Amino acid sequence: MLAVASAVGGCATRKQDVAADSITPQAPFSRTFTGSADTVCWSVKRALLSQGYMLDRGGDAGVVTGTRDFQPQPKINVSIRLQTSCADNRDGTSIVFVTANREESRLQKMKQSTSVGVGPATLTMPSGSAQVLGVVRRETVRDPAFYDRFFKLIADFATQERAAESEKPHEGDRQAEVQAPTPRSDQ
Numbered sequence: 114m115l116a117v118a119s120a121v122g123g124c125a126t127r128k129q130d131v132a133a134d135s136i137t138p139q140a141p142f143s144r145t146f147t148g149s150a151d152t153v154c155w156s157v158k159r160a161l162l163s164q165g166y167m168l169d170r171g172g173d174a175g176v177v178t179g180t181r182d183f184q185p186q187p188k189i190n191v192s193i194r195l196q197t198s199c200a201d202n203r204d205g206t207s208i209v210f211v212t213a214n215r216e217e218s219r220l221q222k223m224k225q226s227t228s229v230g231v232g233p234a235t236l237t238m239p240s241g242s243a244q245v246l247g248v249v250r251r252e253t254v255r256d257p258a259f260y261d262r263f264f265k266l267i268a269d270f271a272t273q274e275r276a277a278e279s280e281k282p283h284e285g286d287r288q289a290e291v292q293a294p295t296p297r298s299d300q
Contacts, residue, residue, distance in 0.1 A: 141257040143210045144264045148271050150175065150201035152278070156270035157197050157209060160263060163270075166195065175199045188220040190246055193254070195263070211263060213254035218246040 146153045157177050161168060166179030178196045185191060198210045227240040254260075 141255070141260040142212055143208055144260075144267075145202065145206050145208045146268060146271050147206055148275055149205075150199050150207045152274045153207040153209060153267070153271055154199035156267045156274055157199060159270040160266035161195065161197075163266065166193075190218045192216045192218070209264070209267060211260060213259065213263075215250075215252055215254050216248060217250040219249045220244050221247045 146156075148156075154175065154177065158168065161177065161179035164181065166181045169178040169180065171178060176196065176198050178194065180192060180194045182190060182192050192215070194214045194216070196212050196214075199207055200210075201207050221244065222242045223245050224239060225241050225243055226237050228235050228237045230236050
């Protein structure tokens with residue numbers, strides 16, 4: 114009886130740990146940056162592209178998703194998928210939310226069969242095998258260092274973007290240049 118109580122208690126503790134781990138204020142999935150949502154979201158795209166991620170076209174302008182595949186071993190494929198959301202805080206800053214999912218697939222043999230017959234008189238026979246990729250693990254990346262590196266890239270690109278914007282002549286300056294009379298050389 115004591116063993117059953119211990120086993121049930123262990124299961125209850127595990128469920129509680131998973132629930133406690135799911136929501137926490139210290140989660141590494143968001144960061145606030147100086148700049149408008151346009152500047153920061155463009156920096157997110159540049160960060161993803163600079164690391165070899167293929168961008169997915171999404172319907173929502175503030176959501177950017179990128180995927181990168183690699184093959185650490187001959188029969189293993191790993192996909193990293195980052196989904197980001199940008200939002201303007203309307204105070205000169207914008208927040209970026211990022212979630213990375215890691216999916217590992219392994220090359221596996223799948224038996225194939227052929228069926229011959231009609232109705233209840235059907236005979237199924239093995240006809241060979243094929244190799245297919247099967248997902249063996251899927252998880253959310255929780256490593257804070259992974260997100261810190263990604264957020265640093267975003268910050269670097271946002272800084273470059275702000276510097277480029279400050280070097281552009283302002284609209285009022287362009288108007289003055291266009292409207293200024295040019296001196297005539299014949300007088």
